[in-house]
Amino acid sequence: MSATPVVLGAPAVAVGRRYKAARQLARRPAAMIALAVILGFVLVALAAPQLAPFDPTAIDYRAVRKAPSAVHPLGTDEVGRDVLSRLLWGARASLLAGVIPVTIAVALSVPLGLLSGYLGGWVDGLIMRINDAMLSIPFLIVAIALAAFLGPGLGNAMIAIGIAALPTFVRLVRGTVLAIKTEEYVEAAQALGCSRRRVALRHILPNTLPPLFIQVSLTVAAAIIAEASLSFLGLGQQPPAPSWGSMLNAAQRYLSQAPWMALYPGLMIFGIVMALNVLGDGLRDVLDPRHQ
Amino acid sequence: MALWLYVARRLAVLVPTLFFVSVLIFSLQQLLPGDAAVALAGEENDPTAVAAIRARYHLDRPVPVQYGLWLGRVLVGDFGESLRSRIPVRELLVSKLPVTVELALCSMLIALVIGIPAGIVSATRKGTAVDVVANFFALSGLSVPHFWLGIMLILLFAVRLGWLPASGYVPPWEDLRRNLTTILLPSFVLGTGVAGVMMRHTRSAMLQTLGADYVRTARAKSVPERLVVLKHALRNALIPVITLGAIEFGRLLSGAVLTEQVFAIPGFGKLLVDGVFNRDYAVVQAVVLVSAGLYVLLNLGADVLYFLANPRLRGST
Numbered sequence: 328m329s330a331t332p333v334v335l336g337a338p339a340v341a342v343g344r345r346y347k348a349a350r351q352l353a354r355r356p357a358a359m360i361a362l363a364v365i366l367g368f369v370l371v372a373l374a375a376p377q378l379a380p381f382d383p384t385a386i387d388y389r390a391v392r393k394a395p396s397a398v399h400p401l402g403t404d405e406v407g408r409d410v411l412s413r414l415l416w417g418a419r420a421s422l423l424a425g426v427i428p429v430t431i432a433v434a435l436s437v438p439l440g441l442l443s444g445y446l447g448g449w450v451d452g453l454i455m456r457i458n459d460a461m462l463s464i465p466f467l468i469v470a471i472a473l474a475a476f477l478g479p480g481l482g483n484a485m486i487a488i489g490i491a492a493l494p495t496f497v498r499l500v501r502g503t504v505l506a507i508k509t510e511e512y513v514e515a516a517q518a519l520g521c522s523r524r525r526v527a528l529r530h531i532l533p534n535t536l537p538p539l540f541i542q543v544s545l546t547v548a549a550a551i552i553a554e555a556s557l558s559f560l561g562l563g564q565q566p567p568a569p570s571w572g573s574m575l576n577a578a579q580r581y582l583s584q585a586p587w588m589a590l591y592p593g594l595m596i597f598g599i600v601m602a603l604n605v606l607g608d609g610l611r612d613v614l615d616p617r618h619q
Numbered sequence: 620m621a622l623w624l625y626v627a628r629r630l631a632v633l634v635p636t637l638f639f640v641s642v643l644i645f646s647l648q649q650l651l652p653g654d655a656a657v658a659l660a661g662e663e664n665d666p667t668a669v670a671a672i673r674a675r676y677h678l679d680r681p682v683p684v685q686y687g688l689w690l691g692r693v694l695v696g697d698f699g700e701s702l703r704s705r706i707p708v709r710e711l712l713v714s715k716l717p718v719t720v721e722l723a724l725c726s727m728l729i730a731l732v733i734g735i736p737a738g739i740v741s742a743t744r745k746g747t748a749v750d751v752v753a754n755f756f757a758l759s760g761l762s763v764p765h766f767w768l769g770i771m772l773i774l775l776f777a778v779r780l781g782w783l784p785a786s787g788y789v790p791p792w793e794d795l796r797r798n799l800t801t802i803l804l805p806s807f808v809l810g811t812g813v814a815g816v817m818m819r820h821t822r823s824a825m826l827q828t829l830g831a832d833y834v835r836t837a838r839a840k841s842v843p844e845r846l847v848v849l850k851h852a853l854r855n856a857l858i859p860v861i862t863l864g865a866i867e868f869g870r871l872l873s874g875a876v877l878t879e880q881v882f883a884i885p886g887f888g889k890l891l892v893d894g895v896f897n898r899d900y901a902v903v904q905a906v907v908l909v910s911a912g913l914y915v916l917l918n919l920g921a922d923v924l925y926f927l928a929n930p931r932l933r934g935s936t
Binding site: 456457459460461463464465467468469471472473475476477548552555556559560561562575578579582583586589590592593596597600601604605608 | 635636637638639640642643644647648650651758759761762763764766767768770771773774778869870876877880881891892894895896900903906907910911914915918
């Protein structure tokens, strides 16, 4: 099927549309600032070993709960560890906890959504009933319950968040596939004798990506908050390794003596989540035809 | 379509959903590492206690049989007993749920009072500074980690200013004034997130109705702008917002987990977290199951409200 007629050039049209979307996105100052903030967080996470003034796990009992100073710009925690260094290293746990669960959710949901939407019938019925059941348990409750039964730890927390995020993606991919399935270029490809596999992978899959991008951006934000929540409860990152959520857990016990311990980790979570949500809004405005 | 037929159809779809929910929650038990009876016994390593648990939960039977027996007990309201306190889980659920319902109601009230007016103002002044500020606050409400906002508010209003208690809960029938002071901060924390969602939906629904033909007709007839906005546009814009309110209420009932933890409020969420830390798995399973059930029922309630509020749906078959 290498001699592709015009109708089969749909992916090329989609590529053109994507360039147009990128240009439109670049004209939105809020989205561009958000993107810069996100890249800033990624750079900080990557360069944490070079940027951090102290070892994030080094205990110093002579500097317990010291207020911000020239030596420790953001103060120290309950065992004298440098808050700034822990924040910088904590960015790694938070960003990983944003990206890995979403990768798990996308990797599982794309094949499931494609199967469900494209094949229909009993496969669709079974996948969607299980999916509806998962959707009817609130996101954070699924994550807490799974993390509780799997055991505490950052790895298990990420698996739990990924599974909790899965049903939203499956529903989204299936819905998009159902909409695309009846498009003329898909029918034309089928009429020309393309195999079901080729139609699904070459003609339908690429066009499910734009709505997926929007959802990815919003879910990374939700996953970062979920990891912070699980770590705050003690089900995520385990001490002494730093994460913003576990720093807040410790900070809660010293609110009146060391308020700086609680302030900065929360501001970091707020900053990255806000940037991801603004970017998600921008992506929706340029990629979702209903918002244009 | 008659309302009863609509509800009956929706209920028929709920049965398989709830069946799979129960399967998922039961399967959580299978994730426990090693011997489930030993894990369920928690810190009790006494072989007779382990044997008693194995017998009670039929852990020596095949998994599908275990599920059938578990479901049979759950359907008659027997969720087992708490391993920690030896109190029947049903009693724990009944005593904690009203606390969370009160918290959810107060949060919803705050969300409605902030979210809907902000959405209306933002839509009628689209593109102005007011709109930008309202949008910024809505997005902040959606992005802030609520447990952190709770900690910050405790720091400000309890530790620094000493105006409100930092944590705890007093039932309204014991002392209404103290009840309201303890519930104010957590309700505000939860309410801000929902207010953000409400504001954004009210705004987009209002923008749609303000652009509709009947609004243009009303303006052409020289109906005062205030009446156009509040009577013609808002009444129709509120239909999707009411539905959203019911769904958000369901989320509040289950989403209060961390807020209850931060403010030490003995509600449903705290029951879940305590259950997790005491390895009290019967409590965890029961809370998840009841949360899912309530969430599904509130979603059904949202659909029914939408059906009642939307004459076009009632007319269709």
